Amino acid sequence: MKGFQFFNIVKRPLLIACIVLLTGQGCKLDVVPQDRYTDALIWQSQDNIDLYIQDQYQVFKTFAFGRFPIGYDNATDALTDLMKYTSDVPGNGTVNRLVFEPGGVSPSSLYLDFWSAGYGHIRRINEFLSGLNKYAKLEDKNKQLYEAEARFLRGYVYFWLVKLHGSVVILDQLAFNKDNKRSGEDACWNFIAADFAFAAEHLPAERTGKAQGRVTQGAAYGMLAKTWLYAASIAEYDKKQFNQDALTGVPAEKKAAYYKNAMDAAAVVIRLASEGKYTLEGDYKKLFSQRNSKESLLTIQFMKPGVVHEFDRTFCPPADVSGALVAGVPTAELADEFEMADGSRFSWNNPAMAGDPYVNREPRFYATILYNGSSWKNRTMNTTPANSLEGFVEYKSVAEPRKTVTGYYIRKMLDEGNTNILDSKSDQSWMVMRYAEVLLIHAEAAGKSGDFNAATASLKAVRGRVQLPAINITSEPQLMTAIEHERKVELAFEGERYWDLRRWRKAHIVLNNTRFHGHKITASGSGFNYEVIDCDKQNRYFPASFYYMPVPQSEIVNNTAMSQIQGW
Template identity: 55%
Template sequence: MKRIYSTLKCLLVGGLLVASQGCEIDLELDDRYTELTIYQNPESIDLYMAGMYNEFHTFKFGQFPIGYDNATDGLTDIMKYTSSAEGNGSVNRLAFEPQRVSAASPNFNYWNSGYNRIRRLNELMYGINNYADGLTAEQKTLYEAEARFIRGYVYFWLVKLHGSVVLLPELTSEPNNPRASEEESWNFVLADFAFAAEHLPTKAEGGAAWRGRATKDAAYALMARAALYAGSIAEYDNKQFNNDPLTGVPAAKKNEYYQIAADAAGEVMKMGYSLPKDFTGMFTNPNNSEAIFSVDYQRPGVTHTYDSRFSPPVAAASNRAEGVPTAELVEEFEMANGEEFSWSNPAHAAAPYANRDPRFYGTVLYNGAVWQGRTLETFVGGNVGFVEYGTDANPSNTVTGYYVRKYLDPTNTTFAQNRSAQSWMVIRYAEVLLIYAEAQLKLGNLSEARNAINQVRGRADLPNTQAQTAADLMEAIEHERIVELAFEGHRYWDLRRWRKAHTVLNNLRVHGDKITKNAAGDLQYQRVDADKQDRRFLSQMYYIPLPQGEIANNRALTQIQGW
């Protein structure tokens, strides 16, 4: 902790470091009477604070920014959205036509709602410090730590979208506020998480009564994630894609951020988390040993629609799979013995879904998989069979030969009527280990990086990585982030922070494996184009434009150059 604070102290600019979910509640503070009433009653403060946690619902199951679950994964090489129609096909349209992003219509638009939440959190902290006479100093600090944890998460999203944002450390009535530099913005995020980590209880200390609220564990984990992003920008951006004087992070700062990431992840690694062998089951078990911070749901009042959007089609439910895994993702999963899968290998091609990395079976549904009592037939004419992309504007069936498995609830056969209630893990231990591995690699500690990678592989009983050089270890980390974290909303943002999106996603077409049966009943596999046109990523999209209306309302705000 001392080292993290020492590093942060060097990074922070003078004035910037200043002093769950469940209920769908967002209390407005309209006048002094209301403020006094709320802050003199601890139960009312708790109710208001519970409403602030609703912000995490904004990002559940990778929904941000387009309003579809796993939407950003659908912009990458691991998921294909099935619709080609306007509306349901918004993810595809944005993948094919990034020029749709503009200051008038940013598409990735979180600015207004994000700053509304920041204002509410700043009001909450102001009210606690000025009106809550019955609270002890320790209680006030605890509430501030919770509020800053949530504010840090909001700012994390704003900064990774725009780079340079307006920093509001406290409640203000000033309507005209300029953008801070990207370095200052990342430092602000880290300072909020550092404050939260210092003052919040651990998950173990909080116990059942604290379930769903911010903890020291979660604050360290999200600090590690944010610091890794900042370090990546410092290493990979180098002002190649934007001339705005406020975007980018000096390359000389990268090791400071990587050290914060490694130290924060290291704190979580001391807290007793472990990686369950049951990779499949843990995504519907809210009490698994890996979940660091989760958003919970409960029927009938607080639910979501994940199962209806990704389950293989069920006639009684009239659902359709909005997004499906790509053949490129399927090929990333190794054989159980650590061999790289290849269709050129006759043994692999004869039984392509047998003896794979166990995480494959918790991530993808394939031809022959058993799901809710049915053996899935993804071949042409099968019970959940193949439809070629573009031949049906809104198909019910897969366009790649695969369906999502991760996070689906195998017991939920009534999702059409009762929706879904499985928890969503905001951050889990495997990601912390991969953050630690990447940060240590960047700091030159290759053995530490290798050990962390092997812990993640060990949960799947895979052999240790054979990577020895820094370049090979980085490739191993990218591979593990794809297979371990698929459909958890990371791939698009990883490609952005590594500044690889313009090379990986430009001129990309994702594929499927079309399966047919011949007259003898033998299965035949054919690699097919599941896009029918090239995807594009404009390098200017590394920094999403600010909404034009916000610039009109804030005379001190300027647009990010390039837009």
């Protein structure tokens, strides 16, 4: 599936600007009056309708490369045990400030804030739906298709708002009253599910021609499965332990139904894959360098020279380019999580493994992490402190080290062929959702529903792609151990770990009052010594109040019907 190409569009309510396409061609519109279309005139042209709905796809860029909520790539995983941000100064070091000093978060000083931007997107989508109903001169089938596309986008925006806050304001149509109450979290998840279900019912299985890359039935079912999984997780794990707000939480008795809903929605995507719509790519490493992978359910495409990002400059090793930022690096906790090639667990207590820790590891290790001895861009990586260019430096020894503070660098999603990083930047694609994630959703939901055979089959498919043996799931504890492991390594640096720990209500266990680590590697005779080092230098904290982020104070002031989430 080809990803949708983004264009720069001037955003105004029901105002569509002429867009210069990447090909250099322009769009010619009859403008009457000169500065603004009337509502009715916009809807007379299907080209205008297309431009309006395509502009709403910009929301996906907010979350590309895991940059939400801080605004830096991989910032979400840097809130977890997967990545360490290297900077100790404001700006580049904001992630560290958040994990070390969460008390700085308040309703008037939010780091994890999507409220205003999210409701801006919702307003524009609801304007589209209103205009579509009032003015569009289209056949009912085409109207239904546009509605399905718009409701997918609205569901996606609400998905992020509810992940953050639990209880938010539901607006299913244009709202002219600025004062609106929060709805209960269970109602919010059901509203999101209804939008994705409608989209799944009315979107096509494939997009062709000019529509190629826009949302499809498979993407809708994938997001529907993810929505129900989140709702089921809250129903199972929250139990009103962390917040007594009357509107947060999902009734525990609904978990079975919601897990079943997630399993059923994911099963539709698996059926579509059996029909040839999706597949797991054979080479895990190449998956992230392909532009049009059949593993992708929905992709954001970038294209040089006009639509680019800076992932390579942000994470590449310093020898790649002068000016490399090295914003974040993998932790020892992540490196150690990858299995051996035969499926056995890696352990530093095993003398053979500890003596040469980077040999005979599973394929995802080599595709995800650059380590001492890696072959990269026609050189052998040297991450020992003796290498002054890209060797290990202790965290906080310099404010902006721009080198590894853990002994590792990111490999996943870097473009090994990009040799002109500063001038041409980067144009790797970002998969909003891919088939492997759907299989992991299906495995978790099926196992939680008591279908261990189905859970085993989906996990087997994910592990089989990287030649790892199957895990025969026979109990729920075994299921969750396998699921957490697979999601950590399969989805590393794809922005999922932080939200998994929150929905499982494990963040206060894994991320609170703890420190993460790296490996300081030094030459010793013909080999190396591997010293575990503290890459944090102070404890990280995750307050239980963070399971529900506050409503911004400005919204409380402006909306007289709005109440603050309890605990804030």
